[in-house]
Amino acid sequence: MSTTPNIVLHAADVFKNFGGLRALSDIDLQIEEGKTHAIIGPNGAGKSTLLNVIIGRIPPTSGAVIFDGTVLTGKAPHEINQLGISRVFQTPEIFADLSVLHNVMAPAFARRDGAFKLSMFRTTSREDEIRAEAEHLLQDFGMWERRHDHAGALSRGDKRRLELCMCLIQHPRLLLLDEPTAGMSRHDTNTTIDLLKKIKSRGMTKVIIEHDMHVVFSLADKISVLAQGRIIAQGLPEDIRVNPDVKKAYLGGHSE
Amino acid sequence: MSSDVFFELRDVHAYYGESYIVQGVSMKVNKGEVLALLGRNGAGKTSTLRTIARADNPGMTRGEIWLEGQPVHAMKSWQASQAGIQLVPEDRRIIPGMTVEENLILSQVAPNKGWSLEQIYSHFPRLAERRQQEGVTLSGGEQQMLAVARALAREVKLLLLDEPYEGLAPVIVEEIEHIVQDIKKSGITTIIVEQNAVAALKMADRAVILDTGELAFEGSAAELLADAELRNRYLAI
Amino acid sequence: NEFCNSPEKTGKIIFGFNVPQTGSYAEEGLEQLKAYELAVKHINEGGGMLETLKPLSLKGNGVLGKKVEFVSGDTQTNTDAARDGARRMIERDGAVMVTGSVTSGEAIAVQSLCQEKGVIYMAGLTHSNDTTGKDKRRYGFRHFFNAYQSGVAIAPHLANAYGKDRRAYHLTADYTWGWTQEESIKAATEALGWETVATVRTPLGLGDYSQYLTPVLNSGADVLILNHYGHDMVNSLPQAVQFGLRDRQANGKDFQIVVPMFSELMAVGAGEAVKGIIGTSNWHWALEDAGTQAFTKAYGEAYGVPPSQAAHTGYVQAILYADAVERAGTFYPPEVIKALEGHEFDGVGIGPTLYRDSDHQCFKDVLVVQGNDNPTSKFDVLNVIGKATRDEVTYDPSIFGGELGPYEPNQC
Amino acid sequence: MFYLSRTDRLKLLAFAAVVLLMPIWLTPLGAAYPGLMQKFAIYAIFAIGFNILFGLTGYLSFGHAAFLGVGSYTAVWSFKLLTMDILPAMIFAVILSGLFALVIGFFSLRRTGIYFSILTLAFAQMSYSLAYSVLTPITNGETGLLLTRNDPRIIDSAFGAAHVGAEGLPSPTLLGVPMSGYTGFYLCAVLLILAFFIAQKIFASPFGLALRGIKSNQTRMIYTGFNTKPYTLAAFVISGMFAGLAGGLLAVTDPIAGAERMRWTESGNIVLMTILGGVGTLIGPVIGAWVIEYFENIFSAINKNILNQTFDFLPDGLQNVIVTVASKFVGEGWHLTLGLLFVFIVVFLPGGLVEGWQKLMARFGRKGGDKK
Amino acid sequence: MNAFLAQLLNGLDKGGAYALIALGLTLVFGTLGVVNFAHGALFMLGCFCAVAFRALITIETVTTDPTKLSPWGQPLEIRTPIVQDWLGSWGTVIVDYSVPLSILMTIPVMLAIGIGMERGLIRHFYKRTHAEQILVTFGLAIVIGEIVKAGFGPNPWPQPIPNALRSAADIGRWIGMEPGALTYPWWRMIYLFFALAVIAGVFAFLRFTTFGMVVRAGMADRETVGFLGIDIDKRFTVVFGLAAVVAGVAGAMYTPLLPPNYQIGMDFLVLSFVVVVVGGMGSLPGAVLAGFLLGILQSFASMTEVKSLIPGIDQVIIYLVAVVILLVRPRGLMGRRGVMES
Numbered sequence A: 001m002s003t004t005p006n007i008v009l010h011a012a013d014v015f016k017n018f019g020g021l022r023a024l025s026d027i028d029l030q031i032e033e034g035k036t037h038a039i040i041g042p043n044g045a046g047k048s049t050l051l052n053v054i055i056g057r058i059p060p061t062s063g064a065v066i067f068d069g070t071v072l073t074g075k076a077p078h079e080i081n082q083l084g085i086s087r088v089f090q091t092p093e094i095f096a097d098l099s100v101l102h103n104v105m106a107p108a109f110a111r112r113d114g115a116f117k118l119s120m121f122r123t124t125s126r127e128d129e130i131r132a133e134a135e136h137l138l139q140d141f142g143m144w145e146r147r148h149d150h151a152g153a154l155s156r157g158d159k160r161r162l163e164l165c166m167c168l169i170q171h172p173r174l175l176l177l178d179e180p181t182a183g184m185s186r187h188d189t190n191t192t193i194d195l196l197k198k199i200k201s202r203g204m205t206k207v208i209i210e211h212d213m214h215v216v217f218s219l220a221d222k223i224s225v226l227a228q229g230r231i232i233a234q235g236l237p238e239d240i241r242v243n244p245d246v247k248k249a250y251l252g253g254h255s256e
Numbered sequence B: 001m002s003s004d005v006f007f008e009l010r011d012v013h014a015y016y017g018e019s020y021i022v023q024g025v026s027m028k029v030n031k032g033e034v035l036a037l038l039g040r041n042g043a044g045k046t047s048t049l050r051t052i053a054r055a056d057n058p059g060m061t062r063g064e065i066w067l068e069g070q071p072v073h074a075m076k077s078w079q080a081s082q083a084g085i086q087l088v089p090e091d092r093r094i095i096p097g098m099t100v101e102e103n104l105i106l107s108q109v110a111p112n113k114g115w116s117l118e119q120i121y122s123h124f125p126r127l128a129e130r131r132q133q134e135g136v137t138l139s140g141g142e143q144q145m146l147a148v149a150r151a152l153a154r155e156v157k158l159l160l161l162d163e164p165y166e167g168l169a170p171v172i173v174e175e176i177e178h179i180v181q182d183i184k185k186s187g188i189t190t191i192i193v194e195q196n197a198v199a200a201l202k203m204a205d206r207a208v209i210l211d212t213g214e215l216a217f218e219g220s221a222a223e224l225l226a227d228a229e230l231r232n233r234y235l236a237i
Numbered sequence C: 001n002e003f004c005n006s007p008e009k010t011g012k013i014i015f016g017f018n019v020p021q022t023g024s025y026a027e028e029g030l031e032q033l034k035a036y037e038l039a040v041k042h043i044n045e046g047g048g049m050l051e052t053l054k055p056l057s058l059k060g061n062g063v064l065g066k067k068v069e070f071v072s073g074d075t076q077t078n079t080d081a082a083r084d085g086a087r088r089m090i091e092r093d094g095a096v097m098v099t100g101s102v103t104s105g106e107a108i109a110v111q112s113l114c115q116e117k118g119v120i121y122m123a124g125l126t127h128s129n130d131t132t133g134k135d136k137r138r139y140g141f142r143h144f145f146n147a148y149q150s151g152v153a154i155a156p157h158l159a160n161a162y163g164k165d166r167r168a169y170h171l172t173a174d175y176t177w178g179w180t181q182e183e184s185i186k187a188a189t190e191a192l193g194w195e196t197v198a199t200v201r202t203p204l205g206l207g208d209y210s211q212y213l214t215p216v217l218n219s220g221a222d223v224l225i226l227n228h229y230g231h232d233m234v235n236s237l238p239q240a241v242q243f244g245l246r247d248r249q250a251n252g253k254d255f256q257i258v259v260p261m262f263s264e265l266m267a268v269g270a271g272e273a274v275k276g277i278i279g280t281s282n283w284h285w286a287l288e289d290a291g292t293q294a295f296t297k298a299y300g301e302a303y304g305v306p307p308s309q310a311a312h313t314g315y316v317q318a319i320l321y322a323d324a325v326e327r328a329g330t331f332y333p334p335e336v337i338k339a340l341e342g343h344e345f346d347g348v349g350i351g352p353t354l355y356r357d358s359d360h361q362c363f364k365d366v367l368v369v370q371g372n373d374n375p376t377s378k379f380d381v382l383n384v385i386g387k388a389t390r391d392e393v394t395y396d397p398s399i400f401g402g403e404l405g406p407y408e409p410n411q412c
Numbered sequence D: 001m002f003y004l005s006r007t008d009r010l011k012l013l014a015f016a017a018v019v020l021l022m023p024i025w026l027t028p029l030g031a032a033y034p035g036l037m038q039k040f041a042i043y044a045i046f047a048i049g050f051n052i053l054f055g056l057t058g059y060l061s062f063g064h065a066a067f068l069g070v071g072s073y074t075a076v077w078s079f080k081l082l083t084m085d086i087l088p089a090m091i092f093a094v095i096l097s098g099l100f101a102l103v104i105g106f107f108s109l110r111r112t113g114i115y116f117s118i119l120t121l122a123f124a125q126m127s128y129s130l131a132y133s134v135l136t137p138i139t140n141g142e143t144g145l146l147l148t149r150n151d152p153r154i155i156d157s158a159f160g161a162a163h164v165g166a167e168g169l170p171s172p173t174l175l176g177v178p179m180s181g182y183t184g185f186y187l188c189a190v191l192l193i194l195a196f197f198i199a200q201k202i203f204a205s206p207f208g209l210a211l212r213g214i215k216s217n218q219t220r221m222i223y224t225g226f227n228t229k230p231y232t233l234a235a236f237v238i239s240g241m242f243a244g245l246a247g248g249l250l251a252v253t254d255p256i257a258g259a260e261r262m263r264w265t266e267s268g269n270i271v272l273m274t275i276l277g278g279v280g281t282l283i284g285p286v287i288g289a290w291v292i293e294y295f296e297n298i299f300s301a302i303n304k305n306i307l308n309q310t311f312d313f314l315p316d317g318l319q320n321v322i323v324t325v326a327s328k329f330v331g332e333g334w335h336l337t338l339g340l341l342f343v344f345i346v347v348f349l350p351g352g353l354v355e356g357w358q359k360l361m362a363r364f365g366r367k368g369g370d371k372k
Numbered sequence E: 001m002n003a004f005l006a007q008l009l010n011g012l013d014k015g016g017a018y019a020l021i022a023l024g025l026t027l028v029f030g031t032l033g034v035v036n037f038a039h040g041a042l043f044m045l046g047c048f049c050a051v052a053f054r055a056l057i058t059i060e061t062v063t064t065d066p067t068k069l070s071p072w073g074q075p076l077e078i079r080t081p082i083v084q085d086w087l088g089s090w091g092t093v094i095v096d097y098s099v100p101l102s103i104l105m106t107i108p109v110m111l112a113i114g115i116g117m118e119r120g121l122i123r124h125f126y127k128r129t130h131a132e133q134i135l136v137t138f139g140l141a142i143v144i145g146e147i148v149k150a151g152f153g154p155n156p157w158p159q160p161i162p163n164a165l166r167s168a169a170d171i172g173r174w175i176g177m178e179p180g181a182l183t184y185p186w187w188r189m190i191y192l193f194f195a196l197a198v199i200a201g202v203f204a205f206l207r208f209t210t211f212g213m214v215v216r217a218g219m220a221d222r223e224t225v226g227f228l229g230i231d232i233d234k235r236f237t238v239v240f241g242l243a244a245v246v247a248g249v250a251g252a253m254y255t256p257l258l259p260p261n262y263q264i265g266m267d268f269l270v271l272s273f274v275v276v277v278v279g280g281m282g283s284l285p286g287a288v289l290a291g292f293l294l295g296i297l298q299s300f301a302s303m304t305e306v307k308s309l310i311p312g313i314d315q316v317i318i319y320l321v322a323v324v325i326l327l328v329r330p331r332g333l334m335g336r337r338g339v340m341e342s
């Protein structure tokens, strides 16, 4: 590991107002390459909003987001994804009408073919490489048996894992996870933690939002704490765990 | 059937279209008791609660549900609610386009009111502060409070909580835990579904584990907490 | 002599009756269909106009000794459906002649199809100049009168009733028929000395015409001419009356409304508003001549109501075709066409009639009618107030151009 | 490029057989004459194209008849100006309707759901109104655009192709072979099979997957790195081109083009055909098109005479009763039968004929076998 | 100037009619979320309520006079009215005012039809796809149309305006112009005020009672509303019945302006959809606003001055305005987010 960490994503002086509500103010966040960066904070602190600003879902009121030297602000969401940023949403966004397998294959086409390609004379089922990769991922997540089911019929925990597969198959440089294990059983949460650790060893950068401290402390290299739109603390997990402000605003008696 | 059984499921089967989800569940709940309904993802917990609340989906094909001698299985969801079964659904289901207060008023339109608005606001001061805000713009924790409050605004005999802690910050989990404790104290019978089994078992008198739509365990909460084998197999804790 | 659906080959004589049975013009279409059925009956068994048509070759035993059969179809008042229907009759059912229509669009579309197929088409109700003008065909024949003739016929009666110093405002349905009628009426009225204040085009099938009626009020016009047909007229005329146009004074005269072309069914649909309105008509059941009486009697006996002009024209066309075959002694279309071309006949209502060879248009007197002020029954909505003679409404065929095409039949 | 999966290959073969054998199996149904079989093939092409947009992307266009109309007008103009050969006519029909679809699609696709539907409806109705009135010099208004003998036909006259219709009107040809009657039908049939093949390819392709993704969850598509605009626009243009081809073929088999073809009722008709057969299934729209065309052409032509002949074997009284009742549902009453058919099909076969049928079979299968 | 005022007045009147016709559709389409292609048929049924009412009160006994023959040789019929005979001069008044009085019949009949339709068919389609809703309601519209055709025939049935209201009002005189400078038919003005009254009534009902709130909530999330003990099905039935009544009275009162036949509904169907969508899905005020806007613009576009500037504009104005509004405002004039956007 080099001594000067490479900053892959930089949110610089980001403000976001919803009408009168200040959802984000003066956010300055730097994400180091290859690290897992957790963002925690009370409900309504602005965590999801921050991710939305990064992926271009909502424009910031002021400030900018820079990804690997490219200014993301003003770019369309699909362009931002094409640069290598994928996101898991807080409420699962999957293709409910498609089979589980196709759910995972579709993002792989976006990665390979770019934002648009009129590939009307190729055949999906003959894209062996992509298919194999998708099946492999599903196997890792224990969903291979259900690959031909409609994704809409999955339970909520399964939907979350499916969405994670859809992001992972894109090999993003930066993966944004908004409560990836919410509603997952303890067993599946543990599997997911293992998987996310495995990816980390492959050098993918991750930003993770979680309320489950077990997950946060198992995965995070660094933690930022957001409250009322501001970063109130930032640092290594051990420091955050004992930070009195954080305890009061967020952890309560649950710091375990 | 013994007369002190307050609520009972007898061999309940339910389908989502063609797929068979609830596969013959039977259980009994006594008055004033808190029952934890546990199980892995996709085990059918939500489906069971929705069957009890008489949602159209999953469709119940066989079995009986009795609440204080009333045949709940013959009811529609609105009749079940009027009979005192209140569901706090898993994604909270705050009605979009309506304020907090409108959401509460709405739950008092149909007969058998529970708490008055004043009572609710004194228990949930946060909701009182935000009564004119649109419900769906509340943060996750506040939405959860609203969902619980909405159930309490109706007469509750049996409260069904589906993952009430999901997505909530630890401080708020504590807060909701207090509310559930209060509810328990007031003698309302509750079935709680929760992934956070430890938290659920802390409060529960008894526990039931579902596995692929069938009952895998039934017993006291303490028994379950003590049995490492079971815990490991079904709950991974 | 090979030709399409030769009865010698098919062993049957099939007439194809292609009329709207659904949609806006269903009433007219269904009446026409009833008249056709009656015509088949009379051709096969005698009666009706077979007793009055002169000269007559039909013997009341079918055509060339063989009974006539028929098939029917629904044009939905839509050119595509009309052509589909005609193709079915020709390709599947073996029709040797196709007839029927309630709008010019249908008539022209089917007529051109029949030319391609080498099957004779006897047009039903079609009033556009184009049918026997720009779009005329060797295999198409029209008994009905046209917009030009309406103009010529109505003009003197307008002058008579409303004077020669009038200012007219035209509302015209914005499609080919409307334009030809507007042009014909405008020419005829301007020849009288009338001035045309404005000609305004209205969308077809509009329903509510109020936005076109308000400007009429202060336009300085004292006559409103509605070049609308069917439902357009059924809607626009009562609305015009409601706008108080007929209670109004303009230029020191009583304001008047004219509907150059209307039919009994439209008059019924327009209700009270039609009282006193002057227009033209191809035929009317209350005429006194023997042909009319024979037909009205037969139709009334069969269906309990008097026939409309749509029914009449269809009936006559079917009889005329059958008679032409009988005279030609063959179904071979070129011979039948020649038997019809230049044929002079009488006894089908209205008076002596010529099927002109140069454009296949019939020439006969044209009726001028007026909405009945005191109808004694619900059928009694129109009064015949006069006629234009055949000579007056005869014109030079070259003014509308067009080309008839060859006699030789295509093989279908 | 020509690869198909085994099941798809079988389906294509079966489909081709069904289409090419129409003259045989339609005979007992009274529909085996060129005019109607051509319509069967043409409207099936139209419906297949429509389904590529509606079935795959979920965008419900209520103005597709406009492209049908443009295709027809273009083909007739090609006959009038250039040549009676159908190749240029069809190529121009497809290209022009594609361009027209590009423009309309570009604007309409800025909106989704019902807003999109109404935008397409509005564009098509404007086209219809203008074609009926102001654009009469191009469209010949109500009468419809017809061929005349003195059309320029510059290519034909340059080659001195006097043999084509020396007497009367020339008729469309393919390299000198006249395209009327059965030849016309086989031309349409071959193109229908081709259209079906293309639809199969699209359904099975990554492009088709992307379109289905758009229907299922547009948000996910965007954040997955797809640019949904060009995808939907491509689907819109492709389906517009299918419609243009269908319109061109209408003019090839019967050289007239009328404004009625662009009216909303026609657009509605194609929507009904597709839904009736089954949205998003390959064969559904084809079957829907056939059913509706059949009703329109055959049921409407049944009159009392024919009924009397059919039920002649019954005793007189009974015959009268049956004929009287039956006549309410055929002839002028064919609309009633069609309306009832619509209602019964959605009520008893949700998802349209094809899907509903599959579900029904599956249900019997499940009843027959045991529950798992 | 007069021409301008006259067209403005006309536009208002037209707009009122559009708004009223669209109002019934928004209730079903914008509120219940059913793509109701049978709405036009409901309007048409309303028209025929007026026709039937008049037919009932002018019912006649038929005797024959054998001394007089019709041209086809049947004895001539002599008809004597029944109801008028019983009621004497009142009978004449009732017949004269048959159209407005027919409302009394239209309301219960349409309510029954609406409720029957909802219970029998529509209810099962709330959760089905829009495509299936289109097919079933379109089928229903055809069936209703054919039934009316079987009963009343395909020709239009003109309905008279009461004698006293038959002429045009001299509005110009009221505001100090010379007589006859600005006139407008009485009946059209009555229709405008009738429309405004009905619209206001419906608004009041939905705004100032919890009923409206419950229905809005039920539209947003049927299931949850059921969990709150509310029988939303019953409320939806009421809304549908209300929509049928609104469509029906809109039709009945419209008959003097447009003689109805069995197809009249189809002509209004497309227009009502355009009005509702331009107004914005789920917004009642939006639909009313769009109705007036389209009515007024249509009136102005038909002025010769405008037409000579842009040929054919009057043919396409409604659709052109729809396109422009929908392109500028994503959800029409006042549409709610998420209603029928996918």
Ligand SMILES: Nc1ncnc2c1ncn2[C@@H]1O[C@H](COP(=O)(O)OP(=O)(O)OP(=O)(O)O)[C@@H](O)[C@H]1O
Pocket: A018, A021, A023, A041, A042, A043, A044, A045, A046, A047, A048, A049, A050, A090, B137, B138, B139, B140, B141, B167
């Ligand atoms: N589109 C919006 N319009 C108005 N307010 C919004 C909008 N989106 C978010 N907010 C508000 O912004 C604040 C931050 O919301 P955000 O979703 O980012 O919270 P969060 O930190 O992700 O909370 P949770 O942990 O509950 O998901 C909240 O108060 C929310 O109500």
Ligand SMILES: Nc1ncnc2c1ncn2[C@@H]1O[C@H](COP(=O)(O)OP(=O)(O)OP(=O)(O)O)[C@@H](O)[C@H]1O
Pocket: A152, A153, A154, A155, A156, A157, A158, A183, A185, B016, B019, B021, B039, B040, B041, B042, B043, B044, B045, B046, B047, B048, B057
């Ligand atoms: N709408 C639906 N249609 C078809 N199948 C469904 C539907 N909803 C759920 N299922 C299936 O039913 C099974 C049980 O689902 P349910 O939501 O009851 O599980 P759960 O125990 O609540 O799981 P979780 O903890 O993930 O919420 C799952 O296999 C799921 O795939």
Ligand SMILES: [Mg+2]
Pocket: A047, A048, A049, A090, A178
């Ligand atoms: Mg969040």
Ligand SMILES: [Mg+2]
Pocket: A156, B045, B046, B047, B090
């Ligand atoms: Mg669940």
